[in-house]
């Protein structure tokens with residue numbers, strides 16, 4: 001398989017390098033051939049050619065079987081008056097590859113339950129799979145400004161079509177069938193017209209095509225509450241781009257270990273994009289202490305979703321579980337105890353893979 | 355003072371009746387004259403005249419010094435194909451009274467720290483005051499549909515003007531000066547044009563008019579995370595209508611006792627509107643077990659913000675603190691222990707006021 005690496009900024013290069021080692025190990029162990037090529041995205045691409053997503057990178061991604069991304073951004077490129085920003089690269093690659101579904105599993109490793117800011121009795125057993133719509137909604141709506149002085153007004157439009165809602169609801173419902181067979185759709189239908197269309201469409205698709213899946217709808221403000229006081233009650237959750245941005249980040253705090261959470265962005269057919277959900281952590285970049293496990297788990301998702309190599313993905317996830325059970329922790333997880341570095345952590349995973 | 359009561363639906367009538375008793379008690383104790391009149395809003399208004407906010411109610415509110423609202427809504431009026439809905443009354447009264455600022459204090463009563471779903475070491479000492487913009491943004495943007503079949507598209511536009519941002523940022527900054535002198539503005543400026551205008555305007559107002567207030571900006575997705583793992587770090591938070599809806603509901607879960615949280619909605623000059631943040635709780639309506647304390651605390655906010663009666667407000671808040679210290683709990687707070695009813699709880703407050 002032809003895999004593209006987009007290391008990006010900050011700790012991105014360090015953690016993708018380790019995930020690559022794990023993928024290489026899996027390839028030789030299970031008898032696959034993976035070829036890798038690295039390309040630029042984000043701040044580093046702005047520095048080298050003024051464009052956070054060079055055409056060369058787009059072409060390479062489109063020709064690949066799957067893409068593994070590190071992280072983009074950092075204070076160096078934060079100037080609000082800059083011509084472009086690293087995140088523009090992220091938004092554009094989603095659009096270019098048609099990655100309309102962002103999957104974020106929120107799951108706790110038993111060994112890390114105490115890292116949660118939530119009480120054990122609330123968080124224990126939480127296992128949610130989010131489907132966030134990623135190429136529509138207000139993120140890609142018409143925008144502009146008019147007027148001047150105190151009357152100057154800026155706008156941006158949230159829009160959803162029936163087709164856009166149908167395809168992500170179908171993906172989410174199919175995933176629910178492989179899990180606990182429950183799907184929750186989140187919207188703001190009591191206020192927003194696109195949410196009303198979202199709700200109608202989701203309800204119709206579920207009734208017509210997935211009558212066996214237990215389906216309910218929740219308002220986004222209520223969902224922001226439920227995630228904190230009854231996270232265990234949810235199985236698969238599907239929502240729009242903006243609500244998904246907020247809710248998946250909220251949910252990512254529940255396990256208390258951001259460094260453990262991967263995500264996958266999928267389209268229809270083409271290559272998927274896999275990444276850790278944490279950022280580029282410029283404060284610890286280059287120090288060799290970043291936690292590579294979220295990126296390694298993203299590589300496992302890549303094997304499962306883009307290459308249909310479920311056993312190989314399971315093997316990686318099991319190895320990560322063993323490393324934690326053996327008490328190994330990078331500094332973000334160590335809570336004052338002994339911490340190991342980025343390389344030692346991925347070597348420990350390689351060791352448990354054996 | 356001329357006070358309007360809008361009991362609304364579900365437990366609304368029970369809890370506003372108790373808050374009224376507390377206000378009457380304060381009036382006689384401190385030598386004020388309060389006159390009360392009750393009017394319809396929400397589901398009960400739909401039932402009686404087909405309109406969730408009758409003109410008569412609007413007139414009464416406009417002629418008043420302040421409005422105390424119970425709660426609106428319930429399953430009876432939830433049919434999505436209904437001509438109107440209880441919440442329409444809520445959105446309309448905000449617009450009619452020009453209530454552009456929604457204030458939500460998120461504070462923990464010491465006695466209830468253990469009710470929080472968060473660990474004590476994370477939540478203890480949390481004291482945030484949210485300012486949510488309430489009459490602009492996507493809530494009141496242009497909306498519509500076009501196309502048909504799979505191509506049918508629904509849209510709604512998020513818009514903010516410089517003036518709308520200025521006035522709420524000023525209010526929030528003034529509140530910060532009375533507290534810990536720190537203000538955080540929350541937006542999604544890396545994606546949304548109205549958020550870029552929001553951020554520019556907020557930064558300008560703060561630099562020009564409030565150079566003494568410590569000011570920072572946070573993205574809405576990051577804020578959804580920070581509220582869970584470092585809620586203590588925030589003093590005053592200002593944000594737009596939709597982000598405020600989600601974040602204040604998320605934050606309202608932190609204390610673990612929704613039944614204790616009041617809110618105030620203020621405009622320029624005219625009457626303010628005060629309410630508990632919890633809903634109409636149709637499941638326990640009429641049983642006499644609802645917690646009246648959030649509504650009683652909303653009445654305290656009414657005294658402070660609309661009638662400039664700070665001592666009287668302090669007295670109510672102190673009485674509520676004493677009731678909790680004495681171990682009295684309604685069933686929502688009792689955690690399996692002994693629970694008292696709505697009336698007993700407000701009588702306990704009246705008793706401590708003496």
Ligand SMILES: CC(C)[C@H](C(=O)O)[C@@H](O)C(=O)O
Pocket residue numbers: 087090091245544545575
């Ligand atoms: C960087 C930003 C544009 C992006 C988003 O809002 O989608 C990020 O928050 C994410 O969730 O991947």
Ligand SMILES: CC(C)[C@H](C(=O)O)[C@@H](O)C(=O)O
Pocket residue numbers: 190191221441444445599
């Ligand atoms: C009922 C609904 C329209 C309302 C809102 O979204 O503003 C509610 O959630 C609130 O926060 O007061």
